[in-house]
Amino acid sequence: MKVLDLQCAHQHVFEGWFASEDDFNSQLARGLVSCPLCGDQHIEKKLSAPRLNLRAGKQDATPAPASGVAMSNHPAHAELAELQARMLRAMREIVANTEDVGERFAEQARAMHHGEIERRNIRGSATPEVALELIEEGVDVMPLPLLPPAKETLQ
Incomplete structure (x- = not known):
């Protein structure tokens, strides 16, 4: 390896x-x-x-970083x-703790803010202008640069 x-x-x-x-x-x-x-x-x-394990079997060996x-x-x-x-x-x-609502993000966030639908943790996409509108309306949103590779399992 x-x-x-x-x-x-x-x-x-x-x-x-x-x-x-x-x-x-x-x-x-x-x-x-x-x-x-x-x-x-x-x-x-x-x-x-290279990582050389020269102290193999010794009790004072330093463990690898967690x-x-x-x-x-x-x-x-x-x-x-x-x-x-x-x-x-x-x-x-x-990603693991939110529902991806995609392009419907602003619509869903507003509906939750106004009590029209049940609150839940969502993520999705919106233009910077729409995100700013949501913030100005008092909708709790947090713009994040969620990168596509974060959705995948890495080995």
């Missing part, structure tokens, strides 16, 4: 697991590798240090990777 540190054109860093270097190159050429945050397919491999995010030796890289991982987890939680 080959674990690679990858980065998209928007500087999002993430980890990819592949059977081999050839497998990575093949998937990249076929457009199967994309950024889990923005969906960008312009991916490049970054330098990464975040599941690949970390480089540079502190800024580690902070950025953790921030991106938290953002992706938050977006997935929003």
Whole structure:
């Protein structure tokens, strides 16, 4: 198994697991590798240090980070990777706990605000102008840049 540190054109860093270097190159050429945050397919491999488990079996071995995010030796890289991982987890939680009403978002939000339908957690799409109108009307909405890859299960 080959674990690679990858980065998209928007500087999002993430980890990819592949059977081999050839497998990575093949998937990249076929457009199967994309950024889990923005969906960008312009991916490049970054330098990464191998993880050597030289203390196997010793009690004082340091456990791997719980975040599941690949970390480089540079502190800024580690902070950025953790921030991106938290953002992706938050977006997935929003998707899991809301109903997607799509283009009917403004209509549904207004109807709930006026007591015409039962309140529930919804998400959908609206133009910036319509979102501003909802906010000015006192409708509780929160515009979010919900990225399409957040709707998918990543491995």
